[in-house]
Amino acid sequence: MxxxxxxxxxxxxxxxxxxxxxxxxxxxNLLSGRFAVDAYARYTEQLFFVYQALEEAAGPLAQDPVAGPFLKPELMRVAALERDLTHLLGDQWRDGVTPLPATRRYAERIAEVAMTWPAGYVAHHYTRYLGDLSGGQVIRSIAERVWGLERKGDGVRFYVFDGIDNPAAFKRQYRALLDALPVDELEKQRVVEECRTAFALNSAVFADLDALFPLTA
Ligand code: HEM
Structure with a gap:
């Protein structure tokens, strides 16, 4: 076998x-380049709430044998999102940002697993950070081109991982950490389910955003 x-x-x-x-x-619609910059800003706001939940857990889980090895400082995105939102919405951006209902549910689920189930937290960590290192780069180039944001500058810093020069090598190391996850088979199955949930929570955020920014064909 x-x-x-x-x-x-x-x-x-x-x-x-x-x-x-x-x-x-x-x-x-985002990738088609037909949105105005406000849709991109609202999307970036939602990412802020998601990464706040992911990264608030980084301290408490740093020494955890299951989740701890994944918590690398070069992945942290909240500071980058703060700079992007300052650029997109102005210095007072914190007064105006709100999580959409699906974003709130997503952030709550992350916070819950972070406190109760470290391997479940890894499922969320994987779903976001490995995705950002992959397809996220497509969104960056669109944002730079369509809304005239400075290449790798404020507005798209979320997509720029300063400490990661070789994303392919980083992803290989990340996958090796997943392969060595110190949990039994049954728990691995639960992690897979949580990962599927994490994707569905992302899709729900996109559905909420779609309702706010409908585009007709
Ligand atoms: C803009 C739309 C997207 C595009 C174009 C895209 C594209 C890609 C591509 C090309 C890869 C493969 C990279 C590789 O093998 O190294 C990838 C991997 C990945 N993406 Fe996406 N993606 C998108 C959206 C998302 C979303 C919304 C999520 C979840 C929030 C996500 C999560 C992931 C994950 C976790 C991986 C890693 C899979 C693995 O190798 O284990 N992606 N994406």
Missing amino acids: TTSLFSTVIRTASHDRHTEAENAPFIE
Whole structure:
């Protein structure tokens, strides 16, 4: 009997959810370049609430044997999002930003697993950060071109990982950490399920955003 690497299992098992998220109308409209910059700003705001939840857990989980190894400072995105939002919305941006209902649910789920289930937190960590290092780069180039944001500058810093010169090598190391996740098979199955949930929570945020920024064909 052959056993698959966990990084392969989790990627394969979430593939359909990835396709769904990638093809969400809001994302398609974003990638088509037809939105005004306000839709991109509202999307960036939602990311701020998600990463705040992910990164508030970084301190408490730093020494955790399961989640701790994933918490690398070069991944942290909140400071970059703060700069992007200052650029997009002005110095007073904090007064005006609100999580959409789906964003609130997503952030709450992250906070819950961060406090109660470190391997579940890893599922959320994987879903966001490995995605940002992959398809996220497509969004950056659109944002730079369509809204005239400075290349790798304020407005798109979320997509720029200063400490990661070689994303492909970083992703290989990340997958090795997943493969070595110190939990049993049953718990790995639960992690896969949580990863699928994480994708669905992302799709729900896109649906909320789509309702705010409908585009007719
Ligand atoms: C703009 C739409 C998107 C595009 C164009 C896109 C594209 C890609 C591509 C090309 C890869 C493969 C990279 C590689 O093999 O190194 C990838 C991987 C990944 N994406 Fe996306 N993606 C998008 C949206 C998303 C979303 C919304 C999420 C979840 C929030 C996500 C999560 C992931 C994850 C976790 C991986 C890593 C899979 C693995 O190798 O284990 N992506 N994406």
